[in-house]
Amino acid sequence: xxxxxNMADARPDEELxxxxxxxxxxxxxxxxxxxxxxxxxxxxxxxxxxxxxxxRDLVSPLHPADIADLLELSPADRRGAVAAALGDLVGAExxxxxNDYVRDDLIGDLAPEQVAGFAAELDTDDAxxxxxxxxxxxxxxxxxxxxPEDRAAIESALSYPEESAGRLMQRDLxxxxxxxxxxxxxxxxxxxGDLTADFWEIYVVDAMHRPVGYCQLSWILTCPRSVxxxxxxxxxxxxxxxxxxxxxxxxxxxxxxxxxxxxxxxxGRLVGMVTVDDVVHIIAEEAGEDILRLSGAGEGDINEPxxxxxxxxxxxLVVNLGTxxxxxxxxxxxxxxxxxxxxxxxxxGIVSGMGGNAGTQTLAVVxxxxxxxxxxxxxxxxxxxxxxxxxxTNGATLGTLTAVGSYMxxxxxxxxxxxxAALLINNMVAGLAGVLVPITLERNNIDPAVSSSVFVTTMxxxxxxxxxxxxxxxxxx
Amino acid sequence: xxxxxNMADARPDEELxxxxxxxxxxxxxxxxxxxxxxxxxxxxxxxxxxxxxxxRDLVSPLHPADIADLLELSPADRRGAVAAALGDLVGAExxxxxNDYVRDDLIGDLAPEQVAGFAAELDTDDAxxxxxxxxxxxxxxxxxxxxPEDRAAIESALSYPEESAGRLMQRDLxxxxxxxxxxxxxxxxxxxGDLTADFWEIYVVDAMHRPVGYCQLSWILTCPRSVxxxxxxxxxxxxxxxxxxxxxxxxxxxxxxxxxxxxxxxxGRLVGMVTVDDVVHIIAEEAGEDILRLSGAGEGDINEPxxxxxxxxxxxLVVNLGTxxxxxxxxxxxxxxxxxxxxxxxxxGIVSGMGGNAGTQTLAVVxxxxxxxxxxxxxxxxxxxxxxxxxxTNGATLGTLTAVGSYMxxxxxxxxxxxxAALLINNMVAGLAGVLVPITLERNNIDPAVSSSVFVTTMxxxxxxxxxxxxxxxxxx
Numbered sequence: 001x002x003x004x005x006n007m008a009d010a011r012p013d014e015e016l017x018x019x020x021x022x023x024x025x026x027x028x029x030x031x032x033x034x035x036x037x038x039x040x041x042x043x044x045x046x047x048x049x050x051x052x053x054x055x056r057d058l059v060s061p062l063h064p065a066d067i068a069d070l071l072e073l074s075p076a077d078r079r080g081a082v083a084a085a086l087g088d089l090v091g092a093e094x095x096x097x098x099n100d101y102v103r104d105d106l107i108g109d110l111a112p113e114q115v116a117g118f119a120a121e122l123d124t125d126d127a128x129x130x131x132x133x134x135x136x137x138x139x140x141x142x143x144x145x146x147x148p149e150d151r152a153a154i155e156s157a158l159s160y161p162e163e164s165a166g167r168l169m170q171r172d173l174x175x176x177x178x179x180x181x182x183x184x185x186x187x188x189x190x191x192x193g194d195l196t197a198d199f200w201e202i203y204v205v206d207a208m209h210r211p212v213g214y215c216q217l218s219w220i221l222t223c224p225r226s227v228x229x230x231x232x233x234x235x236x237x238x239x240x241x242x243x244x245x246x247x248x249x250x251x252x253x254x255x256x257x258x259x260x261x262x263x264x265x266x267x268g269r270l271v272g273m274v275t276v277d278d279v280v281h282i283i284a285e286e287a288g289e290d291i292l293r294l295s296g297a298g299e300g301d302i303n304e305p306x307x308x309x310x311x312x313x314x315x316x317l318v319v320n321l322g323t324x325x326x327x328x329x330x331x332x333x334x335x336x337x338x339x340x341x342x343x344x345x346x347x348x349g350i351v352s353g354m355g356g357n358a359g360t361q362t363l364a365v366v367x368x369x370x371x372x373x374x375x376x377x378x379x380x381x382x383x384x385x386x387x388x389x390x391x392x393t394n395g396a397t398l399g400t401l402t403a404v405g406s407y408m409x410x411x412x413x414x415x416x417x418x419x420x421a422a423l424l425i426n427n428m429v430a431g432l433a434g435v436l437v438p439i440t441l442e443r444n445n446i447d448p449a450v451s452s453s454v455f456v457t458t459m460x461x462x463x464x465x466x467x468x469x470x471x472x473x474x475x476x477x
Numbered sequence: 478x479x480x481x482x483n484m485a486d487a488r489p490d491e492e493l494x495x496x497x498x499x500x501x502x503x504x505x506x507x508x509x510x511x512x513x514x515x516x517x518x519x520x521x522x523x524x525x526x527x528x529x530x531x532x533r534d535l536v537s538p539l540h541p542a543d544i545a546d547l548l549e550l551s552p553a554d555r556r557g558a559v560a561a562a563l564g565d566l567v568g569a570e571x572x573x574x575x576n577d578y579v580r581d582d583l584i585g586d587l588a589p590e591q592v593a594g595f596a597a598e599l600d601t602d603d604a605x606x607x608x609x610x611x612x613x614x615x616x617x618x619x620x621x622x623x624x625p626e627d628r629a630a631i632e633s634a635l636s637y638p639e640e641s642a643g644r645l646m647q648r649d650l651x652x653x654x655x656x657x658x659x660x661x662x663x664x665x666x667x668x669x670g671d672l673t674a675d676f677w678e679i680y681v682v683d684a685m686h687r688p689v690g691y692c693q694l695s696w697i698l699t700c701p702r703s704v705x706x707x708x709x710x711x712x713x714x715x716x717x718x719x720x721x722x723x724x725x726x727x728x729x730x731x732x733x734x735x736x737x738x739x740x741x742x743x744x745g746r747l748v749g750m751v752t753v754d755d756v757v758h759i760i761a762e763e764a765g766e767d768i769l770r771l772s773g774a775g776e777g778d779i780n781e782p783x784x785x786x787x788x789x790x791x792x793x794l795v796v797n798l799g800t801x802x803x804x805x806x807x808x809x810x811x812x813x814x815x816x817x818x819x820x821x822x823x824x825x826g827i828v829s830g831m832g833g834n835a836g837t838q839t840l841a842v843v844x845x846x847x848x849x850x851x852x853x854x855x856x857x858x859x860x861x862x863x864x865x866x867x868x869x870t871n872g873a874t875l876g877t878l879t880a881v882g883s884y885m886x887x888x889x890x891x892x893x894x895x896x897x898a899a900l901l902i903n904n905m906v907a908g909l910a911g912v913l914v915p916i917t918l919e920r921n922n923i924d925p926a927v928s929s930s931v932f933v934t935t936m937x938x939x940x941x942x943x944x945x946x947x948x949x950x951x952x953x954x
Contacts, residue, residue, distance in 0.1 A: 040855040065734075073856050199695050218694060254758060276757070277734040284760050284764045287761045288767070288849070294841075295838050295841035300842040331826065338815065342812040346806070346809045348822075349804060357793070364777060376511045390783065398791075405802075
């Protein structure tokens, strides 16, 4: 019996008892698989009324990922009560699915022994994610409460840098020697059925425990027992160094369409494996965070404490205030011209603003192309040429449009030509800055998503004002 | 013997012959696993010299994904020559890894029989991706050249909407009845070893071929032969309706950490499966495209024909030109005030620009939260309250900063108060517009990433000018 809304969609002709359950599933999820607000309210009301049993009845059919969503959707000041009412429905798996801030908030109230109990149930990587942000004393208390084997695994993972493959990897894996046959591997797996978490591939290692090949489980299942692993395995494989950054790991999984990959230490020995389900959320995060960085929105996590968010955004706004004042000082140079031709004040914002828009377009494309390794030294020159031609075409089009438009409005040929020329010039500045700034920053190992837009906006603002007011000062009579 | 740079990193103590090969691998890839420009140039030079053999020697150790990168990094006018020189190194797998525009360009020159040959080698989903953008006549010619079985599979996939699960799914899969035992399943798989592409899970179906459960391969391998599938399988599973949008499919894979999922038709029958490796690039694309949409950069594909790019960006710029003129007309209302106080012209850009920055921060956060289903009806009110408080705090801080700064600069209390108040007001406008606009668009089924920033910028520009110049007109003497 399924409890998912999507299953209900797919099986409209189920018998009556299923239909009832499906209706219930439909009443929990909307068509986009989000929890319905009425459902969330019903759970919150049950908790409010002190009716823990009703709350548990409502929640028990949910997948752990949905229970995590439910807690995130609950107001921060009522989450503790909801979690308490749900009791063991909020298990280790729910905690591992929770947003970091929400989880840290919830486990902050628990005894170290309880946290250790959850950690022991989880894969190493999820257990590490749960306790890595605790302060040292709390973390030590949790570690002390773990049994020696789990503790050793987690401590070892914590010894690797944050966001490295070492933190991400699972230490339970299946590694067999090359001389084993398919039949021996199957017998070994049957004897050690509980030896590991989910696995999709097994690794073949040499006497030094260094990987020499890997084997998908489907190959083992479709082969006679007598085949040797050496003949079945694929020798080419992507090995992940244990200190590789998780973003790099995610890119390799994406590029080579990996399901799992062996992690090796500096001497080449197999120390763990990373599986694609642990990488998928990193791929999504890394791809999504450029937009937040480019906009100066910091982490952009809606569960972040509000003061941290205020601080992150304020830093960015103050930096931009500085660049805006720089642009304003350019305007200040031309106060005499503006006093004579007040319409310039109205029009100059169009020149700088259009440059900003064109620069942002180029920036977005270049930052994405750099992040996805599509833009490398091999095609940099071509990319610059491409953006130059786009900027020239769009600048000429917009310049013509605005020149004609302003001539119709003000009937002044000199003003129209100055306006159109300034727009063309600023579009060219925008296009070139939009491609050159992020490439230069990347070459100097500065994240182009974080810093580019300050530089580009400064250039389009100041050059927009300078070109327009400067030309106006020279040519308007 | 590995040919990957990363493997070389991981095995520094290999014997001599490996070290040589590793050096070669190092000379192909940089530390971020991108092809080095020197290597790309060497291949291009070999092709230029007509030395196809040298080009093939250089390229043959590459993974298909890297050969695809090599073709993308080659200048567009030389790609045909490179592909011709590489011959069968550019196989079906390379084509399926290529950027759409680059692939369409390359296969445009091929005979339908050749394209059909490639399509026959690929999984259904990759074959469909290869031919779905061809014009009808070419597509029909390719279909005619396929053998009946492949043709039927591809035609059936093409009958589903673009970007739906039906296009994405693999039709080869393993489905067994509930009464089979583990031993019978293994025997069946051994007898039909070549029946399918990569698979990670098998599906258990009823007499109507409707899924009733699924089973990871590792469960089968770790169980005695006598266990019945009915006892081993997990009954709760995420079923994907065949017409579900691929973005929705990707979100389910992410949320429930799926490796593969069964696809069902309207009557609930199993018609295919989607595997995570086909979803990973969708997850990355969907997460990355918000930044391009929010910036008005269209598709943002650097391989897109330049005229298509110009057109996509120009439409956006012209729309923004309209809103900039609207803002300019607000400034025009206050020309008298600006003639009297020319420094207003310099400062007004700061007010509108800072509002734009604050609005973009909020927009980025809200658009991401909507895209990841973190922001739903259940927490909308809370989110608006959160952004309101952030906007008020940052607006008050920036207002105070600028008021004090401008007082020190101009020594005019009235101007400073007007300036600071305008900044506070425009920050509030930005924060509220930044959260209300995308939520309103989303509720009306308009993609908030595409349309939000035009509305928000229009509001921050016009309100920034209006508040600042309006207050100045009222209070400056």
